[in-house]
Structure formats: C-alpha cells, structure tokens
Amino acid sequence: MELSARTSPYHLPFLISTLFLFHFAAVTPIGVNYGTFADNLPPPAQVAQFLKDRTTIDRVKIFDANPDIIRAFSGTGILLSITVPNGDIPSLADPRTARRWVGSHIQPFYPQTKFQYILVGSEVLHWGDQNMKANLVPAMRSLHNALTRANMTTIKVTSPHSLGILESSDPPSLARFRPGWDRDFLAPMLLFHRRTKSPFMVNPYPYFSWTPKTEAFTLFRPNPGTRDRVTGKNYTNVYDLLLDAVFSSMKRLGFGDVKIAVGEVGWPSRGGPGMTHCTVENARWHNLNVVRKAGSGVGTPLMPGRTFETYLFALFNENLKPGSDDERNFGLFRPDFSAVYDIGIMRESQPGGSGAKPTPVPAAGKQWCVAKAEATDAALRANINWACTNGGVDCRPIQEGGACFKPNTTRSHAAYVMNSYYQAKGHQDFNCDFSKTGFVTAADPSYGTCKYSA
Numbered sequence: 202m203e204l205s206a207r208t209s210p211y212h213l214p215f216l217i218s219t220l221f222l223f224h225f226a227a228v229t230p231i232g233v234n235y236g237t238f239a240d241n242l243p244p245p246a247q248v249a250q251f252l253k254d255r256t257t258i259d260r261v262k263i264f265d266a267n268p269d270i271i272r273a274f275s276g277t278g279i280l281l282s283i284t285v286p287n288g289d290i291p292s293l294a295d296p297r298t299a300r301r302w303v304g305s306h307i308q309p310f311y312p313q314t315k316f317q318y319i320l321v322g323s324e325v326l327h328w329g330d331q332n333m334k335a336n337l338v339p340a341m342r343s344l345h346n347a348l349t350r351a352n353m354t355t356i357k358v359t360s361p362h363s364l365g366i367l368e369s370s371d372p373p374s375l376a377r378f379r380p381g382w383d384r385d386f387l388a389p390m391l392l393f394h395r396r397t398k399s400p401f402m403v404n405p406y407p408y409f410s411w412t413p414k415t416e417a418f419t420l421f422r423p424n425p426g427t428r429d430r431v432t433g434k435n436y437t438n439v440y441d442l443l444l445d446a447v448f449s450s451m452k453r454l455g456f457g458d459v460k461i462a463v464g465e466v467g468w469p470s471r472g473g474p475g476m477t478h479c480t481v482e483n484a485r486w487h488n489l490n491v492v493r494k495a496g497s498g499v500g501t502p503l504m505p506g507r508t509f510e511t512y513l514f515a516l517f518n519e520n521l522k523p524g525s526d527d528e529r530n531f532g533l534f535r536p537d538f539s540a541v542y543d544i545g546i547m548r549e550s551q552p553g554g555s556g557a558k559p560t561p562v563p564a565a566g567k568q569w570c571v572a573k574a575e576a577t578d579a580a581l582r583a584n585i586n587w588a589c590t591n592g593g594v595d596c597r598p599i600q601e602g603g604a605c606f607k608p609n610t611t612r613s614h615a616a617y618v619m620n621s622y623y624q625a626k627g628h629q630d631f632n633c634d635f636s637k638t639g640f641v642t643a644a645d646p647s648y649g650t651c652k653y654s655a
C-alpha cells in the first residue's frame with residue numbers, strides 16, 4: 202500500500218504536539234532474511250541504502266558474518282543479526298575462542314553497525330552432527346559471556362530452529378519437543394534465554410504443510426478451521442497452530458514465559474510445473490498476514506496479545522539456490538530492487554533519488570488500523586481512553602461481555618478502538634497514526650465474533 206505523509210487535523214490531548222509536525226506514513230516494522238545465494242545481487246552497500254531509504258524494514262538477518270555486509274549496514278540504524286556457521290560451534294564453546302570471534306566479527310564494526318543477535322548456527326538440532334548439538338548451548342553461553350565482557354550487552358544470542366524440534370504439533374496444546382532433545386538441548390537453551398532475556402527463535406513455514414486440501418488453512422483464507430480437542434480453541438490458519446505448538450512445548454518444560462521470535466517464514470511467488478500454489482498473490486497474501494500477526498498484538502489462541510519479532514524469508518529471489526523453482530522465488534524483491542509484490546513495506550518518499558525504482562502493486566480493497574508491535578501498553582491505554590471519551594468511538598464491544606472483550610489485553614482492545622476511529626474518520630492514513638502507535642494493514646484483524654469494521 203502507498204501511504205502518504207500528512208499532518209493531523211486533530212490533537213490527541215496526551216500527545217506531545219510537536220510530533221504532529223512531522224509526517225505520519227504508517228510504518229510496519231518488519232525484518233527480512235538477506236540471503237546471498239545468487240550471482241546477480243546488487244552490492245551490499247546499495248542493498249543497505251535501499252532498505253533504509255525505500256522500505257520500512259528495520260532489521261535484517263544474514264546467514265554468515267560477511268564483513269562487507271556488516272560494514273554496509275554501518276550507520277543505517279537498521280538492526281543486523283549475523284550467523285555463526287554450524288561448523289564453528291564446537292570450537293566456540295571455548296571461552297577464549299568465543300572472545301576472539303567477538304573481537305574479529307563484532308568489535309571492529311561496533312557500535313556503527315547496530316547488532317541485534319548473534320545467531321549460533323542454523324537449525325543445528327535438525328542438520329548438525331552430535332558434536333555441534335552437544336556444544337550448541339555451551340557456545341551460546343561463551344558468546345554471551347564474551348559480549349558481556351566487552352560491554353556489548355545490547356547484543357543478544359539465540360539460535361534458529363526448524364520445527365523438526367517438535368515431536369508433534371497437532372493438537373497444538375499437546376505438542377511437545379522431541380524426547381531427548383527436550384532435556385539435553387532445549388531445556389538448557391530455554392533457561393539460557395530466560396536468564397539473558399533473549400528470544401527462542403523458530404522457523405515455522407506454513408508453506409511446508411501445504412496440500413491441495415489444506416490450501417485455505419495454510420494461506421489464511423476462509424476455511425472451517427480445526428478445533429483443538431483439549432482446549433476447544435478454533436484454529437483458522439496453520440501459522441497460529443505452529444506457533445502455539447511451539448508455545449505448548451516450551452510451557453511443558455516450564456518456559457512459557459520466554460519470548461518467541463520467528464527467524465524465517467515465507468511463501469514463494471513462483472514454482473515449477475504443477476506448483477500452482479506458488480503465485481504472486483498467494484505469496485503476497487501469506488506474507489501480509491504474517492506481518493500483521495507480527496505486530497498487531499492479536500496474538501494466537503494460546504498467546505493472545507503477544508507480538509512476534511519476525512524475519513520474512515527472503516529479501517531477494519536467489520538464482521543459485523539448489524532445488525526446484527520455488528526455492529529461488531521466495532524474494533520480496535528482484536535483484537534490480539523491483540518489488541515482486543507489495544505488502545505495505547515501501548516508503549513513499551524517495552530521498553536523494555538514488556537507486557532503481559521499485560514498482561509496488563497497490564493493495565486493493567479494504568484496510569484496517571491496528572497497533573504497532575513496539576507501541577507501549579501505556580501509549581495504547583492512552584489511545585483507548587482518548588478514543589472512548591473524546592474520539593466518538595463506541596467502546597461497548599471491548600467492555601466485559603462485548604464481542605471484542607477477549608482477549609482482555611490492552612493491545613487487543615486498543616487495536617479495536619483505533620480501527621473504529623480510523624474507519625469513522627474516513628480511513629485516511631493519518632487517522633491511524635495515533636502518535637506513531639498505529640499502522641494500516643490490508644489483513645482483516647477480525648476474529649470469532651469480534652468484527653473489525655472496514
């Protein structure tokens with residue numbers, strides 16, 4: 202969607218009014234995986250500049266620790282996460298090796314490059330040998346300690362997992378980690394995450410559970426849903442089901458409080474012969490819904506109100522990836538920076554006029570206003586108070602007994618109220634600004650009997 206910058210005609214009493222003098226393109230903060238399995242990609246410096254100037258992508262994850270890329274993001278303000286190769290894990294269990302690794306891969310670029318995570322390996326439990334698995338948590342601890350010693354405490358350590366860590370996922374409430382892995386690797390890792398306040402990272406791909414029969418369920422389209430026979434919760438998309446299966450498995454080990462981050466998720470816009478589910482429209486719709494899930498605060502049936510830091514896969518189509526055509530077509534962008542489709546992550550303004558011009562497809566149809574992931578509960582409570590008292594919004598649905606009372610969270614209530622205000626005022630982008638706590642989305646936030654107007 203193209204969002205225009207305007208100033209607001211009204212004043213929220215609780216706002217610092219000078220904020221309103223600036224523009225308010227609604228922003229969807231989102232991460233991407235910047236894979237480089239290609240021979241036709243632009244140089245890293247151009248990529249970093251493009252992301253900063255032309256998109257609202259505010260965090261990037263790479264699959265190595267390529268110094269050219271690390272340097273390219275210097276000064277951009279974009280958060281960067283780098284990956285330790287699986288093969289280096291055993292040696293990094295040694296504290297001195299970990300200190301040297303931090304000294305050579307992070308320190309030279311710190312703090313000009315804003316590091317977010319050191320990702321220790323990639324799906325190690327799934328792909329790694331016994332030596333890598335056994336040393337995974339020790340390496341995470343050593344790297345964390347090395348960062349602490351160097352006073353780089355804002356950089357967190359985590360490790361992305363495939364959902365091969367689950368023994369079962371359906372029904373989600375009975376899901377559990379693979380026996381053995383749970384005790385040997387995952388419980389110690391979750392304890393590490395709790396202590397270091399870092400998220401548990403998973404790669405839940407609805408795409409991999411696609412079948413012709415489950416198409417609507419994997420693609421966030423209308424379908425009868427599936428009921429968890431234990432909790433009675435109704436699942437209308439597989440993404441919620443997978444996230445809740447991860448949550449139940451963590452909770453079973455006593456770690457329901459640890460945050461979940463999504464390291465990879467995506468859908469290809471093209472596939473080989475017969476792969477009719479790999480279309481631009483399916484990829485767009487899937488990713489649009491994932492972005493909304495990340496930031497709206499609607500959460501999942503077992504995690505109402507939660508937001509999920511999310512990294513879409515992937516930034517570019519990568520022409521050298523092995524396998525079938527779908528593997529090479531997960532990108533949001535082509536190598537010339539043109540957008541394969543638009544999910545509301547383009548900025549309208551074009552500072553400096555640099556670089557090639559993307560061609561976003563305008564999002565057709567209805568739009569809703571919801572709360573941004575990073576909006577604080579205090580700010581969202583203020584939005585509710587204002588909209589319900591001075592904003593002319595009918596707030597009965599979020600009161601006890603109302604259709605949108607549950608989940609009883611500030612985030613969910615705020616989204617309902619902010620959307621009602623946005624719709625009532627003629628749904629212009631600035632009606633959804635709320636001092637930069639709202640954003641416009643094309644994905645319908647309605648759930649159950651709670652209907653968001655459009």
Ligand SMILES: *[C@@H]1O[C@H](CO)[C@@H](O)[C@H](O)[C@H]1NC(C)=O
Pocket residue numbers: 350351352
């Ligand atoms: C880290 O901070 C402490 C206290 O501010 C200081 O004494 C120490 O020299 C710092 N270490 C490094 C490696 O910068």
Ligand SMILES: *[C@@H]1O[C@H](CO)[C@@H](O)[C@H](O)[C@H]1NC(C)=O
Pocket residue numbers: 424425426427428435436437648649
């Ligand atoms: C699940 O929710 C969908 C959408 O609201 C609804 O159409 C469906 O009947 C529900 N299914 C069950 C099993 O309750």
Ligand SMILES: *[C@@H]1O[C@H](CO)[C@@H](O)[C@H](O)[C@H]1NC(C)=O
Pocket residue numbers: 601609610
């Ligand atoms: C709803 O949430 C508020 C704030 O957390 C709490 O005070 C209230 O008791 C909750 N109401 C119900 C019925 O759960």
